[in-house]
Amino acid sequence: MTKAKRIQVVPDMSLEYFRQATVGALRYAFNTGRMEFPGRWLDHERYGDISPLVKRDDIHGLIVAAHDAAEEARFADLEIPVVNISNSMSAPRIPVVTQDDVSVGRLAAEHLIDRGCRNFAFWGDKGKSYSDERLQGFRQTLGSRPLQVKLGGRNRVRPHPVFKSMKAFMKTLPPKTGLFATLDDSALYFLRAARELGRSVPDDIAVLGAGDDDFLVEIESVPLSSIRLPAREIGYQAAALLDEMIEKDTRNVDSIRLPVHGISERHSTDALQFEDPVVTKVMRYLRDDITCQASDLIAISGVSRSGLQTRFRAAVGRSLLEEIHRARISQAKHLLATSDLTLENIADRVGFNSAQRLHAIFTKSVGTPPGVFRTRNRAIAATPLHR
Numbered sequence: 001m002t003k004a005k006r007i008q009v010v011p012d013m014s015l016e017y018f019r020q021a022t023v024g025a026l027r028y029a030f031n032t033g034r035m036e037f038p039g040r041w042l043d044h045e046r047y048g049d050i051s052p053l054v055k056r057d058d059i060h061g062l063i064v065a066a067h068d069a070a071e072e073a074r075f076a077d078l079e080i081p082v083v084n085i086s087n088s089m090s091a092p093r094i095p096v097v098t099q100d101d102v103s104v105g106r107l108a109a110e111h112l113i114d115r116g117c118r119n120f121a122f123w124g125d126k127g128k129s130y131s132d133e134r135l136q137g138f139r140q141t142l143g144s145r146p147l148q149v150k151l152g153g154r155n156r157v158r159p160h161p162v163f164k165s166m167k168a169f170m171k172t173l174p175p176k177t178g179l180f181a182t183l184d185d186s187a188l189y190f191l192r193a194a195r196e197l198g199r200s201v202p203d204d205i206a207v208l209g210a211g212d213d214d215f216l217v218e219i220e221s222v223p224l225s226s227i228r229l230p231a232r233e234i235g236y237q238a239a240a241l242l243d244e245m246i247e248k249d250t251r252n253v254d255s256i257r258l259p260v261h262g263i264s265e266r267h268s269t270d271a272l273q274f275e276d277p278v279v280t281k282v283m284r285y286l287r288d289d290i291t292c293q294a295s296d297l298i299a300i301s302g303v304s305r306s307g308l309q310t311r312f313r314a315a316v317g318r319s320l321l322e323e324i325h326r327a328r329i330s331q332a333k334h335l336l337a338t339s340d341l342t343l344e345n346i347a348d349r350v351g352f353n354s355a356q357r358l359h360a361i362f363t364k365s366v367g368t369p370p371g372v373f374r375t376r377n378r379a380i381a382a383t384p385l386h387r
Contacts, residue, residue, distance in 0.1 A: 004029075004036040005246050006058050007239070010046055010075075011065040011085065016213040017231045018065050021085050024235025025063055034243055051078060061242045063235070066094065067128075081245035083238045087130040095245075096255040097238040099229050101130045103260055105137025105180075107227055108208055111263050112178030115206050116273035116280065116315070119146045119177040123169065123186055126151035131182045134210070138180060148173065159189075167193045170205070176273045177205050184209035184216040184226055191220045191268065202271035212264045223266035230258045259376065262334045278303060279315040283323075290327045291351030294320050324351075329365045332358060336374040343370055 009025050011018035029035035038057045045053060053059070061081045066072040067088040075082045076093045087098035112120060122138055124131035131151070139147060150169045152162060166186075170193050173179065181187035187209030194201045201207055201222050209217070212226040237256055245253055272287075274280045282297045297320060301308045312320050328350040335346045347358040362370045 004034060005060040005243065007035045007037055007061050007063065007242065008041060008053075008057065008059050009037070009063045009235075010041065010050075011063070012067075016215065017211055017229060018085070020231035021063075021065075021235035021238070024232035024237075025239040026235075027232070028236045028239035028243070032243075035239060050074065054078060054080060061246050063238050063242060064094075066092075081242055081251055083242045083245070085234055085238050087133075088128045090129045090132070092255070095241065095251070095253050097234050097241055098130070098255075098257055099234065099260055100257040101133035102137035102140075104130075104210055104227055104229070105134035105139070106141045107137075107260060107263060108134070108180040108210070109138045109141035111225070111265075111269065112180065112206060112208060113142070113145075113317070114283075115178060115202075115269050115271060116275075116283070117176055117178030117206055118273065118275070119148075119174050121148045121169070121173050121177055121179040122150070123166070123179065123181040123190070124149070124151045125153045125182060134180075134182050163189055163193065166190055167197060170194060170197060170199065173205060175204050178208070178269070179205055180208045180210075182210055184211040184213045184224060187224055187226070187268075188216055188220055191222055191224065195221075202267065202269050203273075206269040206271060206273070208263075208269055217264070217266060222268050225263060225266045225269040227263050228261040230261055233258055261337050262330065274315045276311050276315045278308065279312055282308070282312065282320075283316070286324065286327055290324070290331055291349075292324075293351075294324060297324075325361055325365065328352065328358075329362055332362060332370070333366070333373065336370055346370075 009022050011022055013019055029037060041053060059080060062075060063083050063085060064075050065086040066075055066084050067086050069089065072089065072092065072094055082094050084092060084094040084096045085098065087096055087101060120142055122135055124135055135149065152165045166189050170190060179190060181190055187207050190207050191201060194205055199205055208225050210227040210229060212228045217224040217226050237258065241253060241256060245251060272280045272283050274283065278301050282301050285297060285300055286292060298305050298308055309320055316323060331350045332346050335341055343355040343358060347355045352358040359370055366373060
């Protein structure tokens with residue numbers, strides 16, 4: 001029997017994202033039996049030269065969260081394989097396992113466009129790769145739509161100046177703006193800023209975060225919509241990559257970017273801001289019942305089929321059928337990633353009349369068949385953390 005490799009995880013445990021990634025790494029170890037974790041290094045031990053700790057505990061590899069070049073250098077110069085789970089640097093020396101942050105930006109833009117927002121804003125972290133990539137995807141998807149960008153960052157030590165900058169930025173935003181803040185904690189500051197400025201969320205400004213931190217998204221009076229990031233899967237895949245690096249005695253491996261799982265929609269973006277009241281009515285009906293048919297939407301609209309199609313495309317940028325398919329596929333993706341439902345069950349739940357029909361439209365829309373999508377995106381199985 002192969003001896004288990006001794007691994008240490010060195011993330012920022014103050015953030016839920018990295019706590020979840022750590023759980024994912026533990027799941028890989030427990031599922032495979034190929035890794036074991038010695039006692040957790042204490043906070044005061046993790047700073048400075050960690051090579052004595054590596055030697056003391058006979059560590060074969062590390063999973064770390066290195067956010068800048070100086071921090072990365074502490075790990076890159078060790079004589080053991082290291083995998084980074086922080087996507088903060090544009091040119092990392094250590095292989096990175098993270099989410100596809102360009103897709104995070106695209107998903108954010110699509111969601112805010114679908115809410116009918118007519119103006120858009122982005123708050124990011126200057127010099128951070130995840131922020132730059134999210135802005136890239138956000139901007140690409142918005143195209144020529146109005147966009148205001150502020151790279152104001154975060155400051156845990158002195159948050160007040162950042163909050164003042166956020167309030168000043170929010171004052172410049174016109175009504176019916178969709179604001180994407182790259183992290184949940186920044187989005188929460190904007191919810192507070194809106195309250196202090198007397199701006200209604202989501203009717204005046206829709207606010208969207210990323211990370212879907214269970215605690216943060218519910219802490220304000222307006223629950224926060226947030227993009228779900230595959231933190232546990234990142235930890236799991238980081239452990240698998242580290243296992244491979246140790247087994248093959250190599251550091252020459254490619255970084256890995258995992259797809260995102262969708263959006264947890266809450267009240268902060270729960271407004272349909274289309275100028276056309278007929279389109280708003282139709283979109284609200286569809287959002288409440290994605291199994292409805294185009295004929296149902298035409299009937300409740302009170303206008304002709306051709307009239308609704310013209311007005312709908314002008315407001316949304318898609319045909320009525322394209323929007324129905326988009327809504328159904330979005331829910332199908334969520335069910336594939338988070339449940340064990342059969343394709344037949346999923347087809348029935350989202351409004352397709354057969355699994356074959358769902359398979360065909362899903363493959364055309366997503367670019368990959370539902371089964372392949374499920375394999376790539378399934379959340380890590382809920383294996384007990386204690387054996």
